[in-house]
Amino acid sequence: MIVLNWLHWIRRHLVVFAAIAALFYMTIPNVIVLIFSFNQPKGRFNYSWNHFSLDAWTHPCDVGDMCTSVSLSLQIAVLATIGATILGTMVAFALARYRFRGRAPVTGLIWLPMAMPEIVMGASLGTLFLNMRIQFGFWTILIAHIMFCLSFVVTAVKARVMSMDPRLEQAAQDLYATPTQTFLRVTLPIAAPGIAAGALLSFAISIDDFIITQFNAGPSTVTFPMFVWGAAQKGLPVQVNVIGTLMFLVAVLCVVAGQLLGRTRKARS
Amino acid sequence: MAAISTAPAGAPTETPPVPPGRAARRRKLVPYWLLLPGILWLLVFFVAPMVYQASTSVQTGSLETGYQVTWHLATYWDAFKEYDLFYLRSLIYAGIATVLCLAIGYPLAYTIAFKAGRWRNVLLVMVIAPFFTSFLIRTLAWKTILADDGIVVSVLDKLHILNATAAIGLTSSDRVLATPLAVVCGLTYNFLPFMILPLYTSLERIDPRLHEAAGDLYARPFTTFRKVTFPISLPGVVAGTLLTFIPASGDYINAELLGSPSEQMIGNVIQSKFLTVLDYPTAAALSFMLMAVILVIVSVYIRKAGTEELV
Structure with a gap:
């Protein structure tokens, strides 16, 4: 009986599960970018985890142009x-x-x-x-x-x-x-x-x-995306991930601030 | 009062001292003045280049000696003969990515529109938020996710899925990166928001009482979806598939970053002809043909889908 109930529940919420999976698919690269901004890569490329470091965050402008x-x-x-x-x-x-x-x-x-x-x-x-x-x-x-x-x-x-x-x-x-x-x-x-x-x-x-x-x-x-493109061919500095994460955070803050502003304005009128 | 309310909706009324004939003529010109700078910009920097490109594609010459229009149509034929496989690959990859985007995006758009309640805004932000990090960086993140010693590859390998996908040519037997699967996965990922947003806008407009009505008439949930929800959301499906398919078919970033030379799409060819080989006539011919192919596919598709009110 319980198993049947479970199956029923799962079937009824199948759409929601698919949606969660889709959100996961969309968000995971951003999480990776964030995590790997704390990496200290072994070689010139920042694709596999080596060990934790704050270097890139403390010296964001240390790489080239x-x-x-x-x-x-x-x-x-x-x-x-x-x-x-x-x-x-x-x-x-x-x-x-x-x-x-x-x-x-x-x-x-x-x-x-x-x-x-x-x-x-x-x-x-x-x-x-x-x-x-x-x-x-x-x-x-x-x-x-x-x-x-x-x-x-x-x-x-x-x-x-x-x-x-x-x-x-x-x-x-x-x-x-x-x-x-x-x-x-x-x-x-x-x-x-x-x-x-x-x-x-x-x-x-x-x-x-x-x-x-x-x-x-x-x-x-050279714009920033062009810098990333060039870097991707010859060695990817961790600082790229720092900039990527910062862009993300600034944008999310703007959205949240906009929402709050809209809400207070609505409350006032 | 009466005079104003009979004026065309929203048209600004003129001040009395100006003679009526001149005022009317001046008002007739207002839209053209408003349009002038924007349309001029598009004519000079969008339309003129297209025309110019068409002429470049039938020129011969070199950078040193200069180019002359010689109606050398063989450029088209040679380019097509040499790169037909690249066109085919672009259309197939873009097509698969579009179908996957629809399959992944529809449940999410549906959930946001009907099941999210007060989480709706949060979920919408979550859909748009990944956009804010440069897409090149996000695409490179897939190199980490699909890495040869990564979790995805080892799980797929353990489940013997890699062997199956290798058998149909989607992956190689021990890696995902530098295979068609990686490129399609990257394309799907990159253009997913372009699918979800139009789907969401068309689903959100649906009155939930329609669902109740269908249920009252003994339609099962799936029937309700098939007969009510999906048909109403069709404009969103058409807009979303176009917004995904068109940019995906011209893309070269995913093929370059996640694929190997044998996954290169027509975009890669155009890019290297233009920026590396400096063979401008061929680059122009290739990009002109890409545009023509896409226009044909899109117009046939729109006619089949039966919606013409896209914008």
Whole structure:
């Protein structure tokens, strides 16, 4: 009887077990990255456990140009986020708010970069720069990043603006707000979560991008993912794991802080 | 009041002093001004490169002497003849990874949408959180997990699974790294969130009362799933499979880091042609063909799946 009950219980929760297994599959590499940031590897590669050490955590910038590459990645990510968010928000407003000729091709053009393998975009943009004899480096990477972040911003902001109640703006205007006031005091605050989501997405995609960056970076501009790629061929310093873990922790803190902020704001209103 | 409420939804009303004809014309231009910078950016840095790439693919020459358009279409034929196996391998690996992502991702998305209760947000963060560590580092972590002296390999070996998988060519008889299994496993892992998020958004919209209704009509849980839940979540399935399959078929990172030369995908070829061999016409032709193949597969798939409202 008990066995039967157990079997029944297991069958009823089969989906949940599968979900837990999936979560495990998704999380285990992060755990490995964390654990191996405390490793002192025997050779040049950090793939098997040797013994515990805090070296990498106390000397995070001791390896070559790693920290320079991290700061380069951050600079590009911030600038790409700002650029893509401004351009993308404008496009999103046009698409969500206006009926105009050429709407369908514009929508298609926004969708296309998201439906294209990165390597195709990276290789073609790289070919263009090459043939125009434009020097590869910081600016070519930035241009590429703004290009592929744009569509994600448009999608995020458009969804938010579309779901907004147009009567709120009409109410503001009934109360004699000028179009500028209406935009700044009503429209923008309501669209803000969508804009923030688009910006965050851009930042995450930009800082982690490797394929498009590799095709548009040239030999002397090395972002953090490119540093990791290069290191993976000739010896992987433990410090890479420290940076990986730090990125993870900072991002999780941001999410938690955002959630708490949202909760207190909700409680106040 | 009446004038405002008959205005098109959300359109900003103009200030009175401007003559109505000019105001209307100016307002007509507003969307174009909004679009201008963003669309220009995409035209110059996305569309133009595509066109340029198409022209590069039919050029001949070398870096020193410069390239001329010679309509040398043989580049395509030669490239295809030489690398057809790589295309095939890319599509097969990406296809298997997509199916695995769906099989792994669906239960998780389903659980988050219907069974998680107040844990829902925590689980969503857990799905997205791995994203925050650079994916190259996470992919390299699989080298540790699947290492020859690691737990996974020794367990698979003890259970004689390795012998079975080696027999069908998935692994070799004593290791997982540098085999197709490792590459597919890495692809599946890397693109799983792209599957889960669209699945979740489409499942979350389903009214739970639909499940109750199906149950009241004596549908068994599996029938409810087959006849109610799954059909409603189909747009999410289509979006998720596309978001997984497209980037996976162009990927070269997993094949490079987790595979051996005999697992190389078409991305690896394009990458080395472009960055190492500096054979730009062939690289352009290969990437153009990859794009064409994907576009064909995607459009056939979307038509079969019967959903056109993807965005």
